[in-house]
Amino acid sequence: MAVLSRCVWLLLGLSSVISPVLAQNSTETTTSQASTQTSTTAAESDSQTTTAQSNTESTAAPSEEDFAPQEIESGDALGQLQQMAEAQANVIAKRSLLRRAGSGCSASNIRVRQEWYVSFSSHSNGDTDHILQANLAQV
Amino acid sequence: MVILTIYYRRTLPKSERKQYIAAVKCLQTKPSLFAGQFGAAKSMYDDFVIIHLFQTLNIHLSGTFLTWHRYFTWVFEDKLRTQCGYTGKMPYWEWGLDVNSPRNSPVFDGSDTSLGGDGEAITHQGLILTEPGDPSALLPLPPGTGGGCVKTGPFKNMTVNVGPIALSQYGSTNYTSSPDPLGDNARCLKRDLNPGVAKRYTTFGNTTRLILQNQNVELFQAIMQADPRYVHGELGVHGGGHFVIGGDPGGDPFISPGDPAFYLHHAQVDRVYWIWQMLDFQNRQVRSPSPFLLRFPLDAFAFIFGPFASHEC
Numbered sequence: 220m221a222v223l224s225r226c227v228w229l230l231l232g233l234s235s236v237i238s239p240v241l242a243q244n245s246t247e248t249t250t251s252q253a254s255t256q257t258s259t260t261a262a263e264s265d266s267q268t269t270t271a272q273s274n275t276e277s278t279a280a281p282s283e284e285d286f287a288p289q290e291i292e293s294g295d296a297l298g299q300l301q302q303m304a305e306a307q308a309n310v311i312a313k314r315s316l317l318r319r320a321g322s323g324c325s326a327s328n329i330r331v332r333q334e335w336y337v338s339f340s341s342h343s344n345g346d347t348d349h350i351l352q353a354n355l356a357q358v
Numbered sequence: 359m360v361i362l363t364i365y366y367r368r369t370l371p372k373s374e375r376k377q378y379i380a381a382v383k384c385l386q387t388k389p390s391l392f393a394g395q396f397g398a399a400k401s402m403y404d405d406f407v408i409i410h411l412f413q414t415l416n417i418h419l420s421g422t423f424l425t426w427h428r429y430f431t432w433v434f435e436d437k438l439r440t441q442c443g444y445t446g447k448m449p450y451w452e453w454g455l456d457v458n459s460p461r462n463s464p465v466f467d468g469s470d471t472s473l474g475g476d477g478e479a480i481t482h483q484g485l486i487l488t489e490p491g492d493p494s495a496l497l498p499l500p501p502g503t504g505g506g507c508v509k510t511g512p513f514k515n516m517t518v519n520v521g522p523i524a525l526s527q528y529g530s531t532n533y534t535s536s537p538d539p540l541g542d543n544a545r546c547l548k549r550d551l552n553p554g555v556a557k558r559y560t561t562f563g564n565t566t567r568l569i570l571q572n573q574n575v576e577l578f579q580a581i582m583q584a585d586p587r588y589v590h591g592e593l594g595v596h597g598g599g600h601f602v603i604g605g606d607p608g609g610d611p612f613i614s615p616g617d618p619a620f621y622l623h624h625a626q627v628d629r630v631y632w633i634w635q636m637l638d639f640q641n642r643q644v645r646s647p648s649p650f651l652l653r654f655p656l657d658a659f660a661f662i663f664g665p666f667a668s669h670e671c
Contacts, residue, residue: 280638283570291570294454294562297633300569304636311639 374446375471379512382618384442386516397542398519402441406434407520407607407616408540414612419490419585424575424631430615431624450625453599454562460551460602461503465622468510473618475514477549477605478506483529484554485601485609487593489586496531497591500554502604507546513618516547518606521613525606539613547617550604559598568595569634575644578634582627595630599623 281303286296370378385403392399392408399408410417410430417426431448438444456463461476468475482505489495505528508514521543525534536543572578577588584594593601600614600623607616614620635642 280573281570283567286566286570291566292561292563294566297454297562297566297569300566300633300637304633307636307639 370447370449372471375449377444377446378438378449379471379473381438381442381444382621383512385437388441396540397538398521398540400517400519402437404519404616406430407613410615411520411523411539411612418611419583421576421579423583424579424628427624428628428631431621431628434621448625449622450629451599451619451622453556453560453595453602453623453626454565456602457556457561458553460553460556465619466549466551470512472511473513473622474508474511474516474547474549476502476551477504477508479503480505482550485526485528485604486531487526487601488531489590491586493531495586495590497593499601500552501528502550502552502555504548504605505550506548508549508605513547516618517544518547518616519544520616521607522610523612525610545606547607548605549608549617549619552602552604555593555598555604556602559593560595560602564595564598565630569630569637572634573638575642578631582630596627599626 281300283291286299290296290299382403386401388402390399390401391405396408398404413426417423435444435448451463451465456465460466461468464471465473466475482501484499484501487497487499489497508516519542521539522534522536523539526532527534568578568581572581579585580588581592582594582596584592584597600608600611603609603614603617603619603623605617607613608619
């Protein structure tokens with residue numbers, strides 16, 4: 220029972236690692252299909268990504284029943300808890316990187332956004348390179 | 359939202375231990391920001407002791423305990439890096455590995471890669487602590503294995519400058535206080551490593567149950583600190599670790615950062631807090647609702663810590 224419970228916890232933890240990647244792919248598809256959409260759409264897409272990530276996070280923390288008494292006394296349980304904590308920290312670090320990179324931006328949808336700005340600048344006779352650089356700095 | 363990314367490692371290479379020790383010694387040569395204000399302020403290292411001293415009544419048995427000490431330890435680490443060029447990881451002391459013989463721990467074995475050895479062995483009784491808020495509730499501890507000045511390892515010649523303020527005396531409930539804790543009180547570093555306290559309060563079982571049994575931050579921090587409004591006759595892993603080190607300043611809650619081991623102990627406190635947070639990150643990013651929710655009124659401390667505490671803090 221204890222082992223089963225721990226496996227469920229780890230699987231839930233694993234799903235939260237995978238979900239940002241799935242969400243990223245979803246965002247990419249949406250953005251690619253609608254390359255002429257405005258940045259408002261990108262913001263909505265970011266919001267959906269965040270929601271998808273949050274839903275996978277409602278995991279219950281492990282409890283004393285998940286470990287045998289000898290595991291608790293020997294330090295084995297603490298070692299396992301540390302590994303679980305590191306897995307979660309990796310999720311947070313990955314998500315933080317994704318947010319900083321424009322929330323799920325991939326090479327293809329970064330290119331799409333660049334194209335959109337080129338299009339905008341050509342209509343407004345703006346400085347294309349300047350706007351491109353500013354956009355790149357944001358992502 | 360700011361996320362502090364913290365990495366922990368179980369073993370610090372010996373070269374990195376030496377670099378860390380050198381950086382702490384370096385900080386003990388840097389000018390104090392309080393120079394000229396307090397006679398005890400001899401170096402930037404003492405500044406940390408003085409800051410902790412001034413904040414003691416707000417940051418223990420209160421909702422600020424975990425986050426304040428996280429920040430305090432991080433600033434210390436930052437000063438090691440920016441003032442003294444430390445490039446390694448912030449080390450922590452895993453209490454559970456050393457419960458049977460703290461003096462054989464790589465942290466305290468007196469080798470040149472330790473933080474110094476046990477104090478010189480002197481015959482003494484154990485401490486008799488009193489519960490904050492109830493001086494009639496006694497918590498007797500077994501005597502440790504040292505008690506005298508640290509004579510081995512990198513900090514064998516270290517000078518302690520600040521305090522004491524509330525240093526428990528062996529065999530009684532009395533405290534030793536300097537009439538001028540911030541004056542020039544130069545003395546040796548003492549330790550009284552205590553396997554009896556370790557076996558009772560800082561085992562792997564103590565740490566693991568703390569993490570697993572307490573589902574909200576109020577209980578987690580209260581049990582970690584053995585807040586007497588929640589538990590009696592306990593020290594918690596936090597207090598337990600401090601009294602495994604013991605001595606002067608290690609056994610004085612106001613000035614315990616005066617022992618370099620303080621920072622490894624509190625890095626472990628923070629590690630345990632970090633593990634607990636990560637196991638339910640969505641719900642464990644908050645501290646207790648009010649910084650003062652769990653704070654004792656000052657007069658609860660006054661009869662324990664004397665007039666200095668009640669008038670100056």
